Amino acid sequence: MDIIFLDHYELGQYIPGSYMGKVVLHEHNAEFIMWKRLAELEKNPIKKLLLNIESGRILKAEKTYAGRADLVLAAPNDIDELCSQGVDRKKMRKTYHLGEDFMLDAAPMQFEKTKKSLLYIGTLTWEANVDGLIWFIDNCWTELRSRNPDLILSIVGKNPDERIIQLAEDNEGIELRGFVRDLEDCYPIHRVFIVPLRFGSGIKVKILNALYRGIPTVTTAIGTEGLETIDGKHLFECTGAEDFIDKVDVLLKDKELWRSMSDASRELSRKYTWKSLLAEHDSQLESLI
Missing domain, CATH: 3.40.50.2000 (Glycogen Phosphorylase B;)
Known part of the structure; x- marks a missing residue:
C-alpha cells in the first residue's frame, strides 16, 4: 500500500500501528473552530463549558492526525486556523469543497x-x-x-x-x-x-x-x-x-x-472547478509516491 487517504480526521484512529507508508489527511473543516464559535454564541454557562471542552478535544485529535500525515488538504481559511494551533504549514495544501x-x-x-x-x-x-x-x-x-x-x-x-x-x-x-x-x-x-x-x-x-x-x-x-x-x-x-x-x-x-x-x-x-482542483491533487499525491 502506497498511501492511506483519510477523508476525515476521525478516520485517523484506524491507521494500523505497523503502517509505515504515506498518509494524506483531508480536513473537511477545521472542525474545532465550528465548536468554538458555537460556544461563543451559547448563553447557557454549562453548555458553553461543554462546547469548549468538545472544541478542545477535537483540536487535539486534529493536531494528532495532521501530525501523522505527510500531506494535509484543507480550505485556505482552515489552513490558517490549524497552523495557528501548531500544525506544520509545510505539509498543508489548499483544497475546496466544490459544488455543482x-x-x-x-x-x-x-x-x-x-x-x-x-x-x-x-x-x-x-x-x-x-x-x-x-x-x-x-x-x-x-x-x-x-x-x-x-x-x-x-x-x-x-x-x-x-x-x-x-x-x-x-x-x-x-x-x-x-x-x-x-x-x-x-x-x-x-x-x-x-x-x-x-x-x-x-x-x-x-x-x-x-x-x-x-x-x-x-x-x-x-x-x-x-x-x-x-x-x-x-x-x-x-x-x-x-x-x-x-x-x-x-x-x-x-x-x-x-x-x-x-x-x-x-x-x-470559474476559478473553482473540479477539473482544475483534481489535477492539482493528482500531482500532489504523485509527489508522495
Whole structure:
C-alpha cells in the first residue's frame, strides 16, 4: 500500500500501528473552530463549558492526525486556523469543497424572470443552518415583509428541524419546499439567495453553488471564508440584522446592481472547478509516491 487517504480526521484512529507508508489527511473543516464559535454564541454557562471542552478535544485529535500525515488538504481559511494551533504549514495544501460546477453551463439568470422572493437551500438538520435560519426569521423577516409585503422565503431541504417548521407556521410568506431533485427548478425563479451563517468552518458549498448559478447572495463573513469574494461585487457580506435587511432589500429592487453581481459571481466561480482542483491533487499525491 502506497498511501492511506483519510477523508476525515476521525478516520485517523484506524491507521494500523505497523503502517509505515504515506498518509494524506483531508480536513473537511477545521472542525474545532465550528465548536468554538458555537460556544461563543451559547448563553447557557454549562453548555458553553461543554462546547469548549468538545472544541478542545477535537483540536487535539486534529493536531494528532495532521501530525501523522505527510500531506494535509484543507480550505485556505482552515489552513490558517490549524497552523495557528501548531500544525506544520509545510505539509498543508489548499483544497475546496466544490459544488455543482456544471451550473456554469446553464443560461444566465434574468432579473425579469425572477419573483420577488428569497431562496435558502441547505441541510435542515445541521445546527449551523438551523441556527442561521432562526436568526434570520427572528431578526430580519418582519422588517423585510414590511418593506416588501408580497415577499416569499422559499426554504429547500428535506426533514426540516421542528423549530423551522414552527417558525414557518408562525410567519406569513415562508414556504417549506422539502427535497427538490433538480435545483434548476429553484434558482432561476428566485431573486436573492440567503446564507445567514453565525458559526461554521470550511468552504460553504451552498455559496459556491449560488456563485456558479449567478443568483445574487447575501451572507456573513463566515459564509465567505476561504473564497476570494469581494463584498459588494460578487455578493454581500453582512455584519448584523440591519445590514442583512438592507442588502437583501436593495437586491430585490435594484435591477442593475442585481445584474452586475450575477455576472461577477459567475466569472469568479470559474476559478473553482473540479477539473482544475483534481489535477492539482493528482500531482500532489504523485509527489508522495
